[in-house]
Amino acid sequence: MAYKPEDIEDKWREQWAAESLYRARVDWERPKHYALTMLPYPSGDLHIGHWFAMVPSDARARWMRMRGYNVLFPMGFDAFGLPAENAAIQRNIHPWKWTYANIERMRGQLRTMGCMFDWEREAISCTPEYYHWTEWFFKQFYEHGLAYRSEAMVNWSPSLQTVLANEQVIDGKDERTGQPVVQKLMTQWFFAITRYAEQLLDFEQLDWPEPVITMQTNWIGRSEGAKVNFHTEDGDPITVFTTRPDTLWGATFMVLAPEHDLVDRVTTDEQREAVEQYIEQTARATEIERLSTDREKTGVFTGGYAINPVNNEPVPIWIADYVLSSYGTGAIMAVPAHDERDFAFARKYDLTVQPVIQPEGEPDLDGETMEEAYVGPGVMVNSGPFGGTAVTEDKGRKNPGISAVIDYLEEQGIGEESVNYRLRDWLISRQRYWGSPIPMVYPINDEGEIVGDPQPLPDSKLPVVLPEDVEFIPSGRSPLTYHEPFLYTTTKDGERVRRETDTMDTFMCSSWYQLRYLSPQYDEGPFDPQEAAYWLPVDVYTGGAEHATMHLLYTRFFTKAMRDMELFEETAAVMREHGRDPEGLFDEPMMMLRNQGQVLGAERPGDYLLISGSQEGTRWTAERVEVIDRRDAPEDFDGLQGELMRRTENILQVAGGEDGLATVEVPESAEVIIPSMEGEARVDQLKHYLEIQRMSKSKGNVINPDELVEQYGTDTVRTYLMFAFDWQKGGPWDPEGIKGPQRFLNDVWALLVESDLAAESEATDKAMRDLRRATHQTIMRVSDGLESFSFNTSIAALMAFKNTLQSVQNTPVVNTEAWTEAVETLVKLLAPFAPHIAEELWRNHFGHPESVHVQPWPEADEEIAAEDVITLIVQVNGKLRDRIEVPADIDEDAARETALASEKVNLEGEPRKVIYVPGRLVNIVT
RNA sequence: GGGGCGGUGGCGGAAUGGCAGACGCGGCGGACUUAAAAUCCGCUUCCCUCACAGGAGUGUGGGUUCGAAUCCCACCCGCCCUACCA
Structure with a gap:
């Protein structure tokens, strides 16, 4: 009987479901293990990347289970977000329908992965049962002063007529279309994450x-220094x-941001026109222009002066967008x-340069002739009472110069020590329909205009449910704005009020989903303290490193804020009842984190390019770049043609130069022709249209997991994904591998x-020992991995x-207990990786009644695993x-003697x- | 510009101070077959060699060490994050 995955895989999945094999229940008698893998967005199809993220996490969760832990390994959907709404706009499908159809499809695909998900704990963030509590959390944050409304610059996409989330903006361009995004001032809701900046820096x-720790630390960007109070004239x-x-003492001018409140007041009449013109010019600048690397600094003098508080010198006040x-x-x-x-700014506008730090052992710095700023250590000069004070390269209080001046500022009452982030x-607000509503209302006048501050709705009015019959028009405002029945409501005092129409960032939903999994049907709170007391915190969290500074920072903030809002008090009480000390268990959501790498598509040829321009050796400067079908490659072409191998920004590496690889710089002025792109192409779009290896649908090199499962079976696909790469690194898919x-x-x-294992003679002791040694060494190696x-x-x-x-299957050892131990161990060790074949062999072939997945993980015996002969290396x-x-137990003298006696040593x-x-x-x- | 991670056979990758290349893909040779696929056996880092035996070798150059893919310094290359942060 041959191995046919299709005959066993569905069968066992059904059997496991029927037996509730993966149902995770609280059991205080057993140690718990909460394994979590990042929940997917229901985009419609399960990608090989999902498999690569989830399957190894599943294998590890299964292993923990066999080691005796009571394991929770849940799955759900991060189901709010822009794609559903875009589908609604483009194809007139309601986001509900689109999302639910996708979830339905993905559930089926997820099942074929053969993971030990407990489906009774599934949570879907776009259901009212779920977002009820997302809204409730918003209220909690609001009531504790952690949520507030304020004006802010947001990313506005003129081409899509909508506001975009930060994560959808890359290099100042919309990540999907590559079109520029501009900044717009709007009133928005914020969460005061900065109040937790200091705590979030603690990864102890x-x-x-x-x-990830480094990225979060840099993102929080703590800097120590001082606030200094200047005054205008x-x-x-x-x-x-x-x-x-x-x-x-070296501050010779001041610069205000063009949007600074005082700009208007300090500007003199003579300068007003120039200042206003500059402000308007900056406001028009797109993010790309602002970000462009070597952009020369610009600014305008306001005409006003400020007084430097340490020496009472007047200093001119400028505005500049740097x-x-x-x-x-x-x-x-x-x-x-x-x-x-x-x-750079001073030299451009001919402003005074006054050195106040003198590097030791160097000629005196001269402000007139210096060619660059001096940023190193030295001794303070021209600094009033501080002349001669040493300045080191240390930051903040550790630096004697900085520390002395901070003390002075505080004594004089002109400044104070300060930490900035x-x-x-x-x-957290989005001008979108498909997100969790913000449960706030505004008082209005008879004309329906907002006339007062927002108020939270009472808990009894939660959840605020999204109306279904809305119209999707890309207007830049939430479709809720046009939905009269949603828009207006009355308070219990009969006051007519208008609802908040912005919805929440989807990162809100994913900041607490690990709690909803504990009790997705619970309706007295976001989670059931009875479950939370047992399962929290998450022991192992796995997912992509791209979430390092967004999701992973937000969820840490959420947890710390919940702890401080005392939302874990009941949970802590239940823990104490069961003798579990809650101390420190609510400081962090996930104790261990591991990132998987990315599986890339099989390599495929890059785009074929025709390039005209000027040439210097292998370096080209393009005047014109055209993407063509390589079959249309002209035989005679006055320029460079070949395949795109690499691209960094606007530098292309093209195969087909005279010496193999040519480097082509594409300046802003170059003409770029990309047939797959609509409209006029620009240099900036090269990166969006000329990528060469990363896997994506448009490149036609997508790996379809469904087809792989059909062809090879789940167990083979699982095993391959775990075998072919360093999981934390990822790599290109090899269809042969x-x-x-x-x-x-x-x-x-x-x-x-299939094999017929029968042997006539008796097995030798050595054969049995060798086999048992291999068995126990394998247990160790598999466990370590x-x-x-x-x-x-x-x-x-x-x-x-x-x-x-x-190699020993035709020897007498197959009749021994050593062989039985070996094959049963093999099947148990295989179970986390290839759960179906292992189960079939365990139950049907060996005839055990219980699932292999609840067997105890084999224990390695060090003595059996020990070698009795070793290879002594002689150098x-x-x-x-x-x-x-x-012999393995050789002593030092014998080893030396043996080594020195070797002919190959041949010592003189x-x-x-x-x-x-x-x-x-x-x-x-x- | 700043920060982080990495560079090992034709390929994916093992080895984290002590036998470099485990395991696998691919390739080559052979068996089976009318043939192919599948399967089985052998070889497969490079150079030299019929073979044995040698020699070289973990991006480059230096260092530490009895001994370095592994630790340290400098450089080159790639990927990721960040980007006027005062």
Whole structure:
């Protein structure tokens, strides 16, 4: 009977469901393990990337279960978001219908993965049962002063006529169309995540990848310094934040962001026209222009002056868009002698440069002739009472110069120590329909105009349900704005009010979904404390590294805020009842985090390009770039033609130059012709249309998991995904490579089911010992791989073990208990990776009544696993000279003697030194 | 510009101070077959060699060490994050 996955996989999945094998129930008698993998967006089709993320996580969860843990491994859908609404606009399908059809389809696909998901815990964020509590959380944040309304610049896409989320804007362009996005001022809802900045910098309890910690740390961007109070000549205060208070005596001008409140007041009549013109010009600038790398700094003098509080010198006040209104106080003191940006600005507009830090052992700095700002350490000069104070490269209080000046500012009452963060408050409102409603109302007058502050709806009115009969028009406003029955309601006092029509960022939903899984049907709160007390926190979280600074920061913030709002009190009480100490368990949502890499499409040829322009060796500067079908390649072409191999920004690497690879720079002025793109192409669009390897539908190299499952079966696809890559790294898909795991599972099947194992003679003790050694070494290797997320080495160990079993399958050892132990162990070790074939072999072939998935994980016996013969490595001066088989328990003297006796050592004279590494090698130093 | 991660056979990858290339793909040779697929056996880092035996070798150059793919320094290349953050 041959191995036919189609005969066993569906069968076992049905059986497992019938037995509720994967139902996770609270059981205080057993240790718990909450394994979580990031929930998918219901885009319509399960991608190989989902498999790559979920299947190894499942294997590890299964392994934990076999090790005796009570494992929760849930699944759900992050079901609000833009694509559903775009489908509604483009194809006139209601987001509900579109989303539910997709979920239905993806559930089926998820089932074919053979994961141990507990489907009774499924949570879908777009259902009223779910977003009821997303709204409730909003209210909690609002009532605790953590949610507020304020004006903010948002990303506006003129081509899509809508506001975009930050994550949908890449390099100032809409990630989907590559069209520029502009900034627009709108009133928005914010969460005060910045209040938790300091706590979020503490990763002490977390076992998270170092790069994620670094990214979050950089994103939060803590900087230490001081706030210094300047005044205008008229006495208006202007506070600046600086990390370099030690350079205060060198502040020769001030710069305000063009949007700064005081701009209007300080501007003199002579300068007013220039200032207003500059403000208008900056407002028009798109994000791309603002971001362009070497853009020359621009600015305008306001005509006003401020007084430097340490020396009472008047300093001119300028405005410039290199000062951002959203960072610090939106105003800076400019110290051109010691800051590169200020220096460039000062030189351009001929402003005074006054050095106040003198590098030791160098000629005195001269503000007139300096060619660049000096940012290194030195001694303070021209700085009033601080002349001679040392300035180091340390930041903040650790720097003696900075520390001394901060003390001085505080004594004099002209400033104070201050810490500033790059992190901004979290903008959570979206002008969209398909998101969780914000449960707030506004008082209105008879004309329906908003006349007062927002008020929260009472809990009894929750959830605010999304109306279904809305019209989807891309107007830049939420479709809810046009829905009269939704828009107006009355309070319990009979007051007519208008509802908030913005909805929440979908990151709100995913900030607490790990709690909803605990009790998705619970209707007295977001989660059932009885469940939470047992399962929390998440022990292992897996997912893509792209969420490092958004989702993973938000969910940490959410958890800490919930703890401070005392939303875990009941849960803590239940924990105490069961003798579990709640201390520290609500500080972080997920204790361990691991990121998987990305599976890329099989390599395919890049676009074929025709390039005309000027040439210098292998470097080209393009005047015209055209993408053509390579079959249309002209034989005679005055320029460069070939396949696109690589691209970085506007630099293309094209195969087909005279020396193989040519480097082509495409300047802004170049003409770009891309047939697959609608409208006029620009250089900026190269990156959106000329990508070469990453997997995507438009490239035609998508791997379809459904087809793979049909062709090879779930177990083979699972095994291949875990075998072919370093999981944390990912890599390109090789369609041939899957044959390895396919042959492996076939061989395992054949070994156990098809071969006729009978031998006449008695097995030797050595044969049995060798087999048991292999068995126990395999247990160790497979376990180690699972522990460290090195799934590929676990499977390699299983393959090697299978090879060993094949090599002895025609020997008498097959009649021994050692063989029984070996094959039963093989099946148990295989179970987390290939759950269906393992179950079939366990129950149907071996005839065990209980599932293999509830068997205890085999324990390795170190003594059985120990080698009794080792290969002694003999080196001379660190170079390999010989390998000698010796008993494993050889002592040092015998090992040295054996090594020195080797013919291949062939030593002349006495060795200077002999290094002995027990059980490994002898290194003879001459 | 700043920060992070990485670079090992034709390919995916093992090895984290001690036998480089486990395991697999592909390739080559052979068996089976009318033939192909599948399957089985053998070889497969490179150079030299009929073979044995050698030699070189983990991006490049230096260092530490009895010994370095692994640790340190510099450089080159790739990927990711960030981008006037005062």
